[in-house]
């Protein structure tokens with residue numbers, strides 16, 4: 001399995017998340033994935049709830065299509081994600097026994113990793129396990145079905161299962177809000193380093209930290225702290241990659257040019273800090289064109305104009321932050 005594929009000489013692999021519906025339905029959608037990407041990953045199709053809307057069957061078809069298409073193009077693919085607090089099926093919420101929850105978790109990881117073994121360069125083993133506001137009463141980990149049923153040990157359980165099931169895939173711990181300036185972000189970076197250290201102390205393999213990189217035009221990147229974070233991980237033998245880069249722009253007033261300029265500044269600052277720490281394994285955006293982005297649905301602009309979170313505009317033309325990349 002190519003470790004996140006072959007970038008252009010001197011570069012790091014660039015990738016983007018891909019969505020099944022436009023892949024099937026929009027004839028223009030696939031082209032930039034072929035021309036721009038060393039790597040693609042199914043944005044949603046490997047999430048627990050989409051893979052297993054019912055308990056008995058795994059719905060591997062859509063992710064198989066996307067992954068095999070990428071491999072046929074000579075690209076790498078990666079998996080997102082085994083453990084997440086969101087997008088879980090109702091039947092999983094109804095599993096209340098600890099021992100049964102553990103069996104479900106291990107079985108899910110084993111069967112899914114086994115199905116894709118040899119085809120995925122890496123897996124997000126756990127996604128967003130750090131508390132939104134760590135340091136508050138709830139402790140360092142975020143509330144989830146897995147934390148409620150199994151406690152913090154669901155994290156090492158998941159890493160151990162993934163390592164057994166796919167020894168060739170790099171195992172990633174993925175999270176958000178790890179790049180900005182301020183106490184809350186310092187705490188989140190510290191919690192991430194703690195979790196990785198604890199996994200290593202217990203002899204679990206964790207190959208890399210994924211920084212999602214959902215940036216905000218109005219938040220300041222802490223380049224120094226981000227670089228230090230990368231160096232600290234490197235000293236622990238742990239890699240780093242940007243996994244879900246995009247820009248949330250609801251706070252920016254002005255026209256499309258002003259929005260795009262603000263985005264290219266924050267992306268540039270982010271990449272400067274990232275590359276100053278250790279060479280990232282990959283830089284991956286959460287889509288390519290503004291035509292398809294979760295940001296428009298979840299954090300729309302207040303002036304009613306469309307969000308512009310990604311490197312290409314809705315017509316597929318590269319924007320200022322494409323140049324920053």
Ligand code: XIL
Pocket residue numbers: 043044127128212244293294
């Ligand atoms: C989002 C997708 O982009 C949407 O299409 C979906 O409806 C919800 O999930 N952090 C993550 C991603 O780890 O999985 C989320 O993706 C965005 C935030």
